[in-house]
Amino acid sequence: MNEERIRAASTTINNALDGRPYTPVKKVEIGGAAPAAFQFVLGCIDEHEKTKRRPGDKLRIKAHDQPIAKTTAIYEAIEALGIKPSQPHIANHIIGYVAHNTLTPNELATIHRAFVGRRETNKAWRTLVHQTAYYIVYLQDTPEEADALQRAVEPYPQLRHAIEEKMINELLPKKAFEDETRADVKADLAVSKGGRRFVPGRTGVGKSQDLRFEGETSPRW
Structure with a gap:
């Protein structure tokens, strides 16, 4: 992959390679995410550089169409790589998914592991x-x-x-x-029941009249 593109998008890789002498192939070891997630993010960077229409087009990694466990792994890779610009929509998608779906045990465990250490700065956990x-x-x-x-x-x-x-x-x-x-x-x-009906409230003024209950027993509403 193009070193210049990757270094421009990843603070972590740029810092790791900074000051190293030139070699045709460079090796950087990064943890904190699944290998497949790292490959996905680096592939997005490479594809973005090939397809962007204008020089100023910013990188936006699309992951909302992935299974939520994979999206979470992609989020971890983005964080570990220190991607620029930041990609807050990934975490927001995870939060929205958690808020509106019943999670499987695997999804629950995956999201917990990813966000428990970030619980003070991110509301996903x-x-x-x-x-x-x-x-x-x-x-x-x-x-x-x-x-x-x-x-x-x-x-x-x-x-x-x-x-x-x-x-x-x-x-x-x-x-x-x-x-x-x-x-x-x-x-x-x-x-x-049976003796209850709506009537205009006596405190109403003009057309904007309050409604009150009239009947044998008034409900406590």
Whole structure:
């Protein structure tokens, strides 16, 4: 691959090669991501240089059409390589996926490993904790899915503790309050059934009148 292109796009490689004497082939060892993910990112850099229409066109790595585990590996490779310009849309895509999809055990573990060390600067891990706890508390998973997720988090005490803490301190009390409120509303509706209708509120002015309930028993709404 063209050394000049790669060095221009990767801070890590540029720093590693800086000051080295010229050789036809140079070797740089970089960890922190899967080899296939490194190849994908370097391939994107090379392809961008070949296809860009104007000299000022900026590199934008496209990974949203990949499976989420692979997208996460690509994110790790981008971070390890120190790609310029930064690619925040990759992390944003992962966050959006976590927020709107039930994760498989493999996806959950992959995203945890990638973001647990970045939890203070990137909200992907915090979103992972919240959504996993939410699905458990609100029974969005089947019993089989919930059991599989529980087994998946067992090897990661930090993740398991964070999920349990989110459930106990926030989501379970919230759900209990919601259930109680829902039960009260149903009881009020049952009491007022048959003698309840909407009428303009007496405090209304002109056309913008409030609506109030009129009936045997007014609901506590």
